[in-house]
Amino acid sequence: MDLKLKLRLRPSFFISFLIFILFLINPNFGLASNPKCISTEREALLTFKASLTDLTGRFSSWSGPDCCNWTGVLCDARTSRVIKIDLRNPNQLVNSDEYKRGCLRGTIHPSLARLKFLSYLDLSSNDFNGLEIPEFIGHIVSLRYLNLSSSSFSGEIPAVLGNLSKLESLDLYAESFSDSGAFSLRASNLGWLSGLSSSLKYLNMGYVNLSGAGETWLEDFSRVSTLKELRLFNCELKNLPLSLSSPASLKLLEVLDLSENSLNSPIPNWLFGLTSLRKLFLRWDFLEGSIPLGFKNLKLLETLDLSNNLGLQGEIPSVLGDLPQLKFLDLSANELNGQIHGFLDAFSRNKGNSLVYLDLSSNKLAGTLPESLGALRNLQILDLSSNSFTGSVPSSIGNMVSLKKLDLSYNAMDGSIAESLGQLEQLVDLNLMANTWEGVLQKSHFVNLRSLKTIHLTTEPNRSLFFKLPSTWIPPFRLEFIQIENCQIGPSFPMWLQVQTKLNFVTLRNTGIEDTIPDSWYSGISSEVTYLILANNRIKGSLPQKLVFPKLNTIDLSSNNFEGPFPLWSTKATEIRLYENNFSGSLPQNIDVLMPRMEKIYLFHNSFTGQIPSSLCEVSGLQILSLRKNHFSGSFPKCWHRSFMLWGIDVSENNISGEIPESLGVLPSLSVLLLNQNALEGKIPESLQNCSGLTNLDLGGNKLTGNIPPWTRKLASLFMLRLQSNSFTGQIPAELCNVPNLHILDLSGNKISGPIPKCISNLTAIAHGTSSEVFQNLVFIVTRARQYQDIVDSINLSGNNISGEIPGEILGLSYLRILNISRNSMAGSIPEKISELSRLETLDLSRNRFSGAIPQSLAAISSLQRLNLSFNKLEGSIPNLLKFQDPSIYIGNELLCGKPLPKKCPKDIINSRLL
Template sequence: MDLKLKLRPNFFFSFLIFIFLFQKPDLGSASGPKCISTERQALLTFKQSLTDPSGRLSSWSGLDCCKWRGVGCDRRTSHVIKIDLRNPNQTLRPYDHWEVYDMGGLGGKINPSLTRLKFLSYLDLSSNDFNFTAIPDFIGQMVSLRYLNLSSSTFLGEVPGSLGNLSKLEILDLYAQTFSSDGPNSYTLYTLEATNLGWLSGLSSSLTYLNMGYVSMRRVGETWLEEFSKLTKLKELHLFNCELNKLPLSLPSSANLKHLEVLDLSRNPLSSPIPNWLYDLTNLRKLYLQEDNLEGLSPSGFKKLKLLNTLDLSNNGFSGELPVVFGDLSQLKYLDLSFNSFQGQVHKFLDALSNNKGNSLVSLHLYSNNLNGTLPESLGALRNLQILDLSENSFTGSIPSLVGNMASLKELYLSRNSMKGKIPQSVGKLQRLETLHLSFNMFSGAIPQSLGAISTLETLALSYNNLEGRIPTNLKFKDPYIYFGNELLCGKPLPKKCPRKQETVIVN
């Protein structure tokens, strides 16, 4: 069959235009570079001002900067919107892995070429080493920033007030604890200082997260809280170890912290009772007030904090009986009251925790108080508890047999009390137990052979008791420390010839 296709002239014209557009290389085709040339040059200038001992900026070459390590671009416009150059080794502890941590850090200076990235909304330079230079004032010109992280990067001097120009900023992390290259045990405190917090008002309508830990504010005076309370959208405020010297007992009428969910004022010489305004922060999930030289606790105030998940009041001067009101906080998972002067028995306190059916407590620390008496059987009702530390008190009596019902328990510390009696066989029911510390008591009798059934046990401390017998033959340690008497019979790692089957425990 002979088919003849008759096409109109305008069809051929449209077809030619289509071919032309398809072949033209610089109209956004998939094969062409996505990076904008002026922004690529700004990044290369920024790179030239940096030192890079690990070579992690080696990918910063070629035309497409959107493919460079740590650079992110908008898929639609190709503008650079993200720079993430955090130290990739920042999760390592510098004390233990100094060389690796240090090698991952960038150094040198931050070049003002970054201000040419007009659409940059995310900048993370955390855990690098800028060798005690000042935070550049020009960062305040990067007005598109929503996320800025300069934490632990050895900056020095005054926090620039120009940061107040970043009116879109939602997250600001200036945590200033830094580690010196002099060695793994060297670190510098208070390299950053804030003497005037007036710039915070420029962030009042946007900032939701602020971390200024280790930034010295000793010269700010008593107005510090008033300045922070201007951040009306703030959800997290971290002022750990900032040399704040007073905790105001009242808030100004203009203060607005109703959205605050996390408040950390730890390690500041606040020297006051807990003020009533703090109990009005009813959205609080986490409250950290450890080591603040606080005294004077109003237990009834905590009833308002119904959403509280974490409460740390350790290392203060609180006294009296343990507040039973904490048993009413059904969301509470982590409670630390260590290193205070709480006294008396714990029956009412533990009963209140165990009687709350909604209680989800995971961690309870009462270490180093003046608590006494025996431990109640109601302890066994805390089935969600993973860590229990009652060390260094004056508890007497034996371990409750119902402790075996604490099915989630991973760590149990009862050392340095005056407890006695036999260690109950029910301890062997704790199938998740990793650490058991019973040293410096008056426990007697044989070591329970049921301990051998706990396959997760890593640390067993029984020194300075009146125990006798043999080490359970079926103990299977992952990373063992076994303390009997005042000797370490099995070390770390476990020696091949560690005596297990016939070794008699030293009786003190």
């Protein structure tokens, strides 16, 4: 066969010929889907990479000859030119460790400018640590998309960005999440925007400081006539022009966000010329005045957010209900008032209403909820909380079949809850707390709530709202959050509660439950529960002894009838309240292991015995230890050290013996120390003078001895000093007069002698009435005792051996409300100017040696409610103006006469004879 013919007939010849033909038809045939890049552009990318720090290996693929296959790089399939760079942080959970590691750092090399065909550049959510936006970016004139948001740029936005005449999307959102703190990106001159006027559709300059842009800022933005979306969130804009020279220039605008600025103006009318608007955000702008009727022009509006302006007032106009496309409406946190009937009636007329979200919370809206509420059949979120609505939940609520969240909390609703509520199969979150509900809740209220996860339901303490559910009823829902307060659920612990085994938050306070709670219920919720509050019921029985609560933060079982030993629950709870129960036995010696994160423990009013475990010294975060009114014995732990945050100790009314530990004096935060009504002995340790923040010290009812310590003058914050019913001797130290915040001084029932120091007028808190609320709150937080809620400025020196006269200086304590110096050895007369103590409520001078007449001015103290002058040497007639007619107040004064004593005065005898 001819050689030429043989070559023609070989298969390889035909294959090669076919490939040649295909190349003629399609020049790109055979090229890889990511073509090998241009070498000069590859070098530019490598130079750019070298200037950056990458902690997560995002640049690991940036090697080899084909840059078009590198992560974040896209080339044109035909020309192999780099057209896209996307180096956005792949982790968008800001402030997380993964986000911070994912941030590129370093500088942006000008080599990027060599990419002459680059149309897309995204460097967002990185950390350039205050770097200025490079000017060379303004020379990449092929850019259509530029995103530099949240990458910690600072300084002035370069005007050269105005050269990007093809740019369609520009995102300069400047909120920074850098470890180095916030950086300020600013634009003092917006003239460069005119260069983008024929192309830009999306512009986000949130958090860019525009305060230097002057009053023409709005005109500058309006020159970009192609804009569809403009976001100027938190830009420090100080004014909102009420007019716009050419509002038609923004006629394409669909999204406008001016939120979190200080606009301080009414809503301007030019807005209503932007008839393409779909979303309008004006929250936190300090807008004022009423909501204009001009909103009726914005027929395409889907989202309207006017929340948190605080100054918007008047009624909600019904025109908002006529907007056919409105899906999201937030008017919360304003001064809107009146009823909402007309507004909701408009929605009911608008049969095709598509409203999905409605928030009118935190206003001054009033009246009842209209039946037209049920017309919002597409509504998923309804928040009417923190207003002044009254009446009942309307029966039409059952028509709102799409509702997922209903919040009527913090109103004045005093009616019933409609049974139709039970038809809301999509309802997830129900919040009806802080109203004054009444009536009965039945099975029909809950029967179809299959999606319910959260319920808040509280009313006034009189429990006018009753649950009347079948005892064996099992509901269709499994709750994760339950808060019911002051409603009658009990006396049994019903089945519908027993089956709730997915709870992570439990509050059943004052619900009338008197039953025992099955152990299985506690164990069923143990894995997820964070709050367990069953306070103010009458629940009885013992608690399960060993349970693990890995997420529990707060335990409050107070004011019940629980009994048995302290529960050995392993938990990370920071607050434990078991007070006012019948718990008994000793506290676990390893309490520090069981509850290592304990900050506050309230066990008062129980029957605990044994010693207070020294392992409490190992709970370094402990702040409050309240063990009042138990049967603890032995000595108080002596192992405290300086690292502790312990600031409140109440172990009063126990059987604690031994001396007060010196180590208490090293607690840097100690503020409240209540050791009264125990069997402590010895002297007050001098180390307590180091507790400079001590506000309340009560050591009364012990066996303490020695003198009243003079170092109390160092305790400048001391509000209450009670050392009553001990065996202190010596005189009242003059240094005590120099405690500037002292409001309560009780040294009664000791063996103190000598006179009352004349410097007592230096107790400036009592003399001038300085505020005591902070210190009162501190002691109440620790004790929860009513006796400390109404404590008043008082001095009690009764039951000692104090001698001398009442010093005239004491009359300078003009805010004194209780003065008791009874059962002493004082003499002299009662000061004639006693009425200068014009706020005095109790005065007890009994069982002394006071002589002379009862001052007439005593009758001028209108606040005086209790008076005792008995068993002295007073003489003369009892002033007629005195309102106290109990003879026991005056007995034991042989030379006193007149009413209410039976002994008549001589002048009365003469007058009766003349008559």
